[in-house]
Amino acid sequence: MKTQYLIIGAGPTGLGAAHRLKELGNDDFLILEQNDYAGGLSASFTDDKGFTWDIGGHVVFSHYKYFDTLMDSLLGDERLEHERESWVRSNDTWVPYPFQNNIRHLPKEARWECVKGLLPGNRTEVSPTNFAQWIDSIFGTGIAKHFMTPYNFKVWATPPELMQFNWIGERVSVVDLKKVLKNIILEQDDVAWGPNNTFKFPLKGGTGEIFRRLASRMEDRIQYGQSVVAIDAKSKKATTAEGLEIEYETLLNTAPLDMLASQWLTEKDDTMIDAAGKLTHNSVYVAGVGMDIKNDAERNSRCWMYYPESNSPFYRVTNFHNYSPNNVAKPGQQLGFMCESSFSEHKPEKLNELMDRTIEGLVNTSMMDAARKDDILTTWDIAVDYGYPVPCLERDKALAVLQPTLEAMQIYSRGRFGGWKYEVANMDHSVMQGVEWAERMVLGTPEKTYTLD
Structure with a gap:
């Protein structure tokens, strides 16, 4: 079997890439998906009692006009829009999110610890070198103790000392002492922060409904139940555990980058294996x-x-x-x-x-x-x-080795785990990584969401 573009994975990135290729007039592509369903980590399942579940709490919000238009075409009016109402359970009480802006809801002693940690002279002025130090320097020891440090360890299953902080961007609301004190004294809440303060959700079928519908537009180009086990970059041939062999011209990988670099490539050097080994995930x-x-x-x-x-x-x-x-x-x-x-x-x-x-x-x-x-x-x-690609201390150095080496082989790795950048791993980011890759291949336009610098 031969194809111009081989895509590994029918998740948001792979489907986004395939959809854009079709829009650009190219049908010469094939998607290999190891599961018997599309969607990847954005799939949904209905249990035998009739309850629908996602693989975690996905919501639809976007920075991209293309993504919004695509969602309109897939769901139309069959979706709901919500104002986010999220909370933190701390000290046996509920604190509106973001926690750091609403500590007035805490018991008095915990509230004082949080304020005290923010007072002038109590936060270190030394430039942080890891996420743990960044938390203390930005939020102070009180907010770190009551929320930021224990919560982040529970999420990442990784000590914050082993993580970088450059991924933060718009994902964490930094703290403002004046605002904190104002909210306490005036007894007011501050809950509107963040890019997902309003979000949409499919009316039926969970998040997976989005990608079931998207996959249906290219069903004849998806091979389900095909797990890749080997990629020969020189002969440009991929082999699956089920015995399928595909010759390709260009490959888009959306499966975990460490597996691609250390296991699937038939010819790999110690430098790539070492770099892949430095990538961590929970x-x-x-x-x-x-x-x-x-x-x-x-x-x-x-x-x-x-x-x-x-x-x-x-x-x-x-x-x-x-x-x-x-x-x-x-x-x-x-x-x-x-x-x-x-x-x-x-x-x-x-x-x-x-x-x-x-x-x-x-x-x-x-x-x-x-x-x-x-x-x-x-x-x-x-x-x-x-689950999540961890922004570990050695991640960027590892990516700087892996991605250029792969692209020299005409292998492109994108998506949550294909690109291994949590900061551009939301649903809209993931779809657009595929879309922008397709535009780069066909039109020669540069990618904006996922970059190698």
Whole structure:
């Protein structure tokens, strides 16, 4: 089998690339997908009780006109729009997100610790060299203690000392002492910060519905159940575990970059293997817990909640029933809690115990009454080996070795794990990485979202 463009992975990046190639008049491409469904980490599943679950809390928001137009064409009016309502569970109380702007909700002693850490002279003025130092220098020791440090370890399953901070960008609201004091004294909340303060969500089918519909536009170009095991860059041939061999001219990889560089390439040198070994990632366990609503007290308008403390294994819970009423079997009558926990060599977890610990965590954090555990109608889970690409201290040096070497072989690696840059790994970023790659191939225009510098 021969093709001009071979695309590995039918996730957001691979499908975005294929869609743009078709728009540009090129049908000479093939997508290899190891699963029997499209969507990658943005896929959705419906359990045997009729509850729909995502692989984590995805929301649709965008910086790109092309992406917005594409979503319009895929979903039309079959989507809902929400104002974000997110909270942090800290010190046995709820604090509106961003935490650092709303510490007035904390108990007095914790509130004072946060303010004290921000006072002049209490924050280090030494330039930070890692994420842990950056947290202390920007937020002070109080906010670091009560939220930033424990929460980030729960998310990344990586000590912040082993992470860089250059990825932050618009993902974290930096702190302003004047604003903090003003919000405390005037007893006002500040919740509008962030690029996702409004977001959209499919009416039916979860996030995966977006990519099922996108994949349907090129179904004849997708080979499902095909796991790549070898790529011969010299002869430009890819081989799958199922015995399929494809000759290509140019390859777009959206699978994990470390696997491509250290395992799949038939000819690789020690420099590439060493660089690939410096890339780190966490793994994520997603647990869905569904139950009937017993009384109005169990209803709330929260979208998602963050959990920095040790009385729960999860770092985030999404009220998935609030994203769309159709995410539960009986709309308006049921709750769907979608809970995310991370694990790694730095933060090991016993997966066979995580569902029970998740349910206990829901009780411990006031999300569920202990008496209601026997009323749970359904549980669903999935463990994802590659959850988030960690912005570790050696990441940029590793990418500076891997990406130019691969591009010299006419192999391009993009997407959340193909590009390994968390700062451009949102859904819109991922789709647009594929779109911009296709435009570079056909039109010669430079990529803007993913760059090698």
